[in-house]
Amino acid sequence: MDGRTAERLPSKHPPHAGGIDTGFPMKTRLLSSTAVTGWAAAWLLAAFLAMPGCHRAVPAPQSVGVTTAHAESWRGGDDYAKVTYPVVVGGVDAARLNPVIQRWIGARCPIPAENAPQPSSAAACVAAFSTACATLKHKYEDAGAQPFGCTLDANTEIKLDAAGLLGVAYTTYSYTGGAHGSTVVSYLNLDLASGRVLTLKDFLNAPDAARLSSALESAVRANRHIPADQSLKQAGFFVDRLPVPDTVLALPRGLLFTYQSYDVAPYVLGQPHGLVPYSALNGMIRAEGVLLRLRTLEKP
Missing domain, CATH: 3.30.565.40 (Fervidobacterium nodosum Rt17-B1 like)
Incomplete structure (x- = not known):
């Protein structure tokens, strides 16, 4: 074959609405008086550019x-x-x-x-x-x-x-x-x-495993419409206590966790997933991490 x-x-697709930050600083203009000669202006420009703070870092x-x-x-x-x-x-x-x-x-x-x-x-x-x-x-x-x-x-x-x-x-x-x-x-x-x-370790400090697993179970139950009085095994899962998967996506409203087929349920149940809100992760979010910036986009 x-x-x-x-x-x-x-x-020709337009860029995202946020635009592309080229990072190039605004051009600097020097105003010269009539007393400044050409060579003096050049000297002043060189001295100005050498001053601390004139070479600003390109913003992220x-x-x-x-x-x-x-x-x-x-x-x-x-x-x-x-x-x-x-x-x-x-x-x-x-x-x-x-x-x-x-x-x-x-x-x-x-x-x-x-x-x-x-x-x-x-x-x-x-x-x-x-x-x-x-x-x-x-x-x-x-x-x-x-x-x-x-x-x-x-x-x-x-x-x-x-x-x-x-x-x-x-x-x-x-x-x-x-x-x-x-x-x-x-x-x-x-x-x-x-x-x-x-990865998850970049988003959260060493998490409280029991608390995170409980929040994850609540999210999966809500997504699958599993009532509180029904165990996960009764709903067709392999387990009653969900492990924390590596497949995670950071979103403005929380962390989306997804299980692959056969991880916690048979093939017929597909890929179980759940969105854990940031309110359920208080105390676990890394202070220097990206999630603090992302949470500002969360709609009330």
Whole structure:
């Protein structure tokens, strides 16, 4: 089967309403009196620029222009692979942050092969998935298995671009044979100032595990409409006490936690999730963390 890979780049999408902070300071003008000669003016300018405080630091961006693009590949028949990913648009922020985003996307590529090197970009993910899937199909078909089509469909949703944080929900669905495909939810919390990918430990101090688990259970129950007099196991979960998952997204109203399929419930229940409000996290939020800025956006 002949394949081709194409990467579509973003077209003329406007930046986010917050705009792109270029960080360039206003031009400084020196007013000269008639007594100041040309060489004296030059000397004064040099002395002025050398004064402390004249070279101001570039302020950290509070938001960036962001859109989405996708890389996709066709191999004919039922085989299909597409990865949609976020793209920071224009300026120094794009050159600094887009490589971080690409590496993060590549690290979450569901390659159906053992010991396969992890891709470093969306386009590399599409190529690696397509190649590994073709090999896997030949192996199964040589063993007499029924032919099947491989699918990779990864979608991006921009959840936040404010308070110095970019929040992205990234959902991948892949099928490489078997009874059903696999859906995985990932969250990107990108600090716009440092370019670091933030995790739960960047949001909270060592949390009170029992208190956080209780708040998380309340959030999941509310989302699933599970009454208080029904245990989680009675509602179909594997457990009655929920562990704290690593999949977390910072939002203006709280922290969104999500479990993958089979983590705490059978496949039929999908990905249980719950939004824990910041009021339930009082005393656990890091004093120097991004959540303090994010909470200012919370609507009453």
